[in-house]
Amino acid sequence: MGDVIGLLAFGSAGWSDELLAGAAVTIALALATLPFSLGLGLAVALLKRSDRKLSAAVGHAYTTVFRGLPELLTLLMIYYGAPLVVQAILKAVGVGARVEPNAFFAGVLALSLVSAAFTSEVFLSAFNGISRGQWEGAYALGLNRRRTLGLVILPQLVRLSLPGLSNSWLVLLKDTSLVSIIALEDLLRATNLAVGATKQPFLFYTSACCLYLMMTGASALVLRRIETRAERPYIRSPA
Amino acid sequence: MNLELLERYGPRMLDGLSVTAMLVVASLFFGALFSLPVVLARVEGGRFLRAIAGAYIQFFRGTPILAQLFLVYYGAGQFRVGLEEAGLWWLFRDAWFCALLAFTLNTAAYQAQILSGAIANVPRGQWEAARSLGLHTPAIYWRVVLPQALMVALRPYGNEVVLMIKASAVASVVTVFDLMGVTRLAFSRSFDFEVYFWAAGLYLLLTEGVRLVWGAMERRLTRHLAPAGAREMGGAPTAAARTPVTAAGEGRR
Amino acid sequence: MSTLKAIVVAALAIAFSIGGAAAQSEKWNKIRIGTEGEYPPFNFIDSNKQIQGFDIDIAKALCAKLKAECTFVAQDWDGIIPALVAGKYDAIVASMSITEERKKRIDFTDKYYHTPAVFVAPTKAGLKDVSPAALKGKTLGAQSSTIHSGYLEDNYKGSTLKFYKSQDEANADLAAGRLDAVLADKVALNDWLKKPDAKCCAIAGPDLTYGGGVGIGLRKEDQDLKGLFNKAIKEILADGTYKKINDKYFTFSIYGP
Numbered sequence: 001m002g003d004v005i006g007l008l009a010f011g012s013a014g015w016s017d018e019l020l021a022g023a024a025v026t027i028a029l030a031l032a033t034l035p036f037s038l039g040l041g042l043a044v045a046l047l048k049r050s051d052r053k054l055s056a057a058v059g060h061a062y063t064t065v066f067r068g069l070p071e072l073l074t075l076l077m078i079y080y081g082a083p084l085v086v087q088a089i090l091k092a093v094g095v096g097a098r099v100e101p102n103a104f105f106a107g108v109l110a111l112s113l114v115s116a117a118f119t120s121e122v123f124l125s126a127f128n129g130i131s132r133g134q135w136e137g138a139y140a141l142g143l144n145r146r147r148t149l150g151l152v153i154l155p156q157l158v159r160l161s162l163p164g165l166s167n168s169w170l171v172l173l174k175d176t177s178l179v180s181i182i183a184l185e186d187l188l189r190a191t192n193l194a195v196g197a198t199k200q201p202f203l204f205y206t207s208a209c210c211l212y213l214m215m216t217g218a219s220a221l222v223l224r225r226i227e228t229r230a231e232r233p234y235i236r237s238p239a
Numbered sequence: 240m241n242l243e244l245l246e247r248y249g250p251r252m253l254d255g256l257s258v259t260a261m262l263v264v265a266s267l268f269f270g271a272l273f274s275l276p277v278v279l280a281r282v283e284g285g286r287f288l289r290a291i292a293g294a295y296i297q298f299f300r301g302t303p304i305l306a307q308l309f310l311v312y313y314g315a316g317q318f319r320v321g322l323e324e325a326g327l328w329w330l331f332r333d334a335w336f337c338a339l340l341a342f343t344l345n346t347a348a349y350q351a352q353i354l355s356g357a358i359a360n361v362p363r364g365q366w367e368a369a370r371s372l373g374l375h376t377p378a379i380y381w382r383v384v385l386p387q388a389l390m391v392a393l394r395p396y397g398n399e400v401v402l403m404i405k406a407s408a409v410a411s412v413v414t415v416f417d418l419m420g421v422t423r424l425a426f427s428r429s430f431d432f433e434v435y436f437w438a439a440g441l442y443l444l445l446t447e448g449v450r451l452v453w454g455a456m457e458r459r460l461t462r463h464l465a466p467a468g469a470r471e472m473g474g475a476p477t478a479a480a481r482t483p484v485t486a487a488g489e490g491r492r
Numbered sequence: 493m494s495t496l497k498a499i500v501v502a503a504l505a506i507a508f509s510i511g512g513a514a515a516q517s518e519k520w521n522k523i524r525i526g527t528e529g530e531y532p533p534f535n536f537i538d539s540n541k542q543i544q545g546f547d548i549d550i551a552k553a554l555c556a557k558l559k560a561e562c563t564f565v566a567q568d569w570d571g572i573i574p575a576l577v578a579g580k581y582d583a584i585v586a587s588m589s590i591t592e593e594r595k596k597r598i599d600f601t602d603k604y605y606h607t608p609a610v611f612v613a614p615t616k617a618g619l620k621d622v623s624p625a626a627l628k629g630k631t632l633g634a635q636s637s638t639i640h641s642g643y644l645e646d647n648y649k650g651s652t653l654k655f656y657k658s659q660d661e662a663n664a665d666l667a668a669g670r671l672d673a674v675l676a677d678k679v680a681l682n683d684w685l686k687k688p689d690a691k692c693c694a695i696a697g698p699d700l701t702y703g704g705g706v707g708i709g710l711r712k713e714d715q716d717l718k719g720l721f722n723k724a725i726k727e728i729l730a731d732g733t734y735k736k737i738n739d740k741y742f743t744f745s746i747y748g749p
Binding site: 079080083084087182183196199 | 579
Binding site: 064065067068069070071072073076077080081084170174175176177178180181188191192195199200201202205206208209212213216217 | 297298301302303304305306307309310313314316317318401404405406407408409411412419422423426432435438439442443446447450
């Protein structure tokens, strides 16, 4: 038992500081991905709602591809492929500079693309939940399409999409573990290194799982409170 | 289209595809079986059973599937001596079995959540009416509640199948030669990016195929319901609707 | 539209930290060296998170001869060649064997060592014959993307093969009883066998010599760097620097035939 405590201690003998540093990278990765996931997801949702057939088709194709491919595959394709693409672009433009593929960026890009596919579906069903009357009323008041979207629709959209977005966030937190495969120092990779050095897989993987549980649990609690607050104006008193 | 590459690795990728398919089907099947007692504990059990089932579901839904896989695969290696004594080592020695076990436990947790959410979504009136007709609990489940619950659960179950296909790719990390494993091997020998496109195509075939088939099945099985379809059965948004039985689908990994 | 283009280029620049590469082709006074860091005693990361090993010492000696400043970058093995081609570093010094398949993508300097390969198996199994016929149906392991995994794939078709991200992982699975034998470089395996978690296992069967030796991996267009490195390799072999580094790690010369 003393062994276990020693291994989990902080400082040079124990691995807790490495694990926590990894957890910090995990959270950083998820937070960095979040804005792109939401922004791109909203854009794709708008595409899918577009009256133009081509735009809608592009939106649907995007969702089909990134929801249908395993995240690991997407990640590896971007990690190995993006530098090649960027290099080809630069060569075509005539810039002779070399490019450094960055694992963190590859991780953020891959996770954003995948996450956006899911959030776009959340936004789409939220859009469908807003009655046409809202749009018509706004137009009747003289607001153009953009202002309607920003002032009238978006606030309602946020409330309706919260459950789906909360789910997306939790999935994102867990998906970050895949970057351990491209040697990014997240929580799972730190755990792998600890296991490699100490040969105690059960202890460390269980600890890592506990850390993930704490992260997802804390997120779920916070998100539920946000949802409750967002619901407040809409709660009808029991009939 | 690099034909030489296709010749060298094409057949192996198809082998990998069948490994993936078998792994997914087996995990979903055993996961479904294992989820039944969990659901029962959640819905019918006393506080203690409910807590255990809840903890199980929470653990497997709150942690990444890759971490769960590592826990089973490397953990089994650590307990090799005990497993050898129990005569089970030959099973845990095999990476495919470890992946199957990890995936089964994982999908069972998600399926339990889906099913218990769907059961909770069945209006209380159904229960009361069934009881007033004098039906015993097993009969109520079999004849009244489950048929209605399964209608609601169809969409999330379909999502789960697709998500399991995608999650299976992580098995390649522990030396299973599924589709992803063969792809990585092919890339590591040839460094030709094309192999990733083939893998992408094959995975899309699988996931889209399942989605289309499942959608057709859903439409056929719910054709007796109002045009709104199965999901609108509940009426006012209930607590169960919050656990995403939505278009976005149950997220997992 | 031009603002959009500017933003895109800026984003790419930030993300990929484009290094000024114009001057590189004329003067090689700063060389970035890619290595793995998980292959003791040739390259490994010590407890101070520094990359050490035979490969590192050789690279440092060569850079000294070239009067260049060398920095080391760790990269996982499967991505080590793509990263070189993409420009993450300028040379691979990671005990990479010279093979025809790799020569299709990158170029190599002359070899700087050549050691045989060997099987390692649990001592309990008493494995002596390591021919494909004897190992039929057994589970064999090797690191992926190596000449050893290639050798297994080409010659041991009747056995179940498993490939791993790093040599360490293959060794771990052997010790855990998941493999019947591991094929890898004899020197690297000897190093592992000295460790406590390798007490299960020992070398099985004779030395196997294949491959063209280990060289420094370079991009095909960097022929000038190749010439510089080749000259430096000859120099350190001639003036005894190589022998000093060799003797620091091994009791015999690993330069090979």
